[in-house]
Amino acid sequence: MPDQVVLTLSFVAALAILPGLLRRHAGFPGGPSGGFLLSGLAGLLGYVVWDLFAHGFLPVTSAIEQLRDRLDDATTMLTLGALFLAGIALAFGLLMWRDAELDRAEGAPAEGGRHSVGPGTVAAAELTGVATAAGARRRAMVLAAGLGLHGVLVGLAIGSNGKRDEIAFTCMLAIAAGLYALAQGYLLAGIFREGARLSLGTRLLMALTVGAPLFLATLGGMYLSEDEATVGLCGLAGGALAYAALRLVLGAAERHGKRLAVWGVLTGLLVGFVGDILLITFAGSVD
Template sequence: MSHAAAAALGAIAGATIFVGLPVGRIRGLSRAVQGSLNAIATGVLVFLLWDILSHASAPVETGLAALRRGDRSFVGLVVIFGVGLGIGLLLLVYFNGRLFGRTKQAPPAPPKTLAMMIATGLGLHNLSEGLAIGQSAATGAVAFAVILVIGFALHNITEGFGIAAPLALDTTMPSWGFLLTAGLIGGGPTFVGTVVGYAFTSIYIYVLFLALAAGALLYVINEMFHIGRRVNTPA
């Protein structure tokens, strides 16, 4: 498979994130429906977190098995995983606290801010997915690459909903430009990862971006729970 064909597959896999984004422009929802949307979106993010951690831990487990044969890659993978997880979490803590002046006692992040945080975390995740597509295509595993594209494309539809759900709780309707930006941040890295993965292969980079995504989603999920408590509290 050529580099251009692989890049096209990566673009298709990332573009499906736009399917779920229009949900963010729905208005006039009752508190019960808002709570349900938030709960579903939180569930999607929890599943994605589990999926990310599963994929990130696989190379670490392989490295542990190889350690018995004298391969030292396990140590590096563990360090990268731990550092990536911490940076992914702390960057959003800094971003939300320093740039928006929020404290522990402050209300949850504004819906648009939260949506962009989710898009950022998912973008890091999708970069690693793109790396997997590109690496598979580059090694000649075309059938496997196509299967990955189909799976990731379906996966990204739910990710688009995860980004849009907080926006449905906002009093101000997001513009199409905002949704386009969020979609590019969340889905664009799939294309970028495919292009890079076709030309360059590194298990360390793969684990790093998965760990960054996991750390970011940990923070976002906590914010989603905060919103859920607020929505489900009687007015």
């Protein structure tokens, strides 16, 4: 896959947060429609997680077959397996740590508001009131940093798999990252609906904090295309997206009921499968 295409996909995904973030008076849709969209996004992310885990585990299964056929020893299998599992665990651990840091930094919820659900997984209607301009800026930058960490984990996998010419798979990763960033931009706009307003400069700084790590990580991931690196990076990205999907669907179920969340997840999964089929068909690549 040409480097320019990989970087273009990553750049577009990095910019996807801007449409929502730059709006002053509107956030993510509320009510059941917002819950359905969030759980649908969780379903789409779930499909991409499955795809990531399938790609990441493929070299492990190949090493197992080599071991069974007595063509190799157990070193390769154990190394690749450990890297894959470590990537998943590290992604979950980093995002859970960032979540805990956010809770500690915020202390009690602002009057009339609630805690955010953590890095990269801002829930609808949870950012509706910030008491002061300084508090708004502080919370906004903390949340943007959490999204930036999430972007690093996914961007590495985009770059690594793009370099291996896995066209449809890389496109799905970039699309998922872009849609996730787009939704988070509108969710973050909830900060601006009530109370203190953030300046345009602060918003642009937030967008840079979110988008630059994704793009730079993609660039770095293009130099990590060996099996060992790809396995670990697929584990990292899969763990990060799985964490995000879980938080999204749990938030939607809590606010709008399990039935709506389940239908949203199903819709997202179907969209993921159909989208992948179309990408494979038109990209001419079965990864």
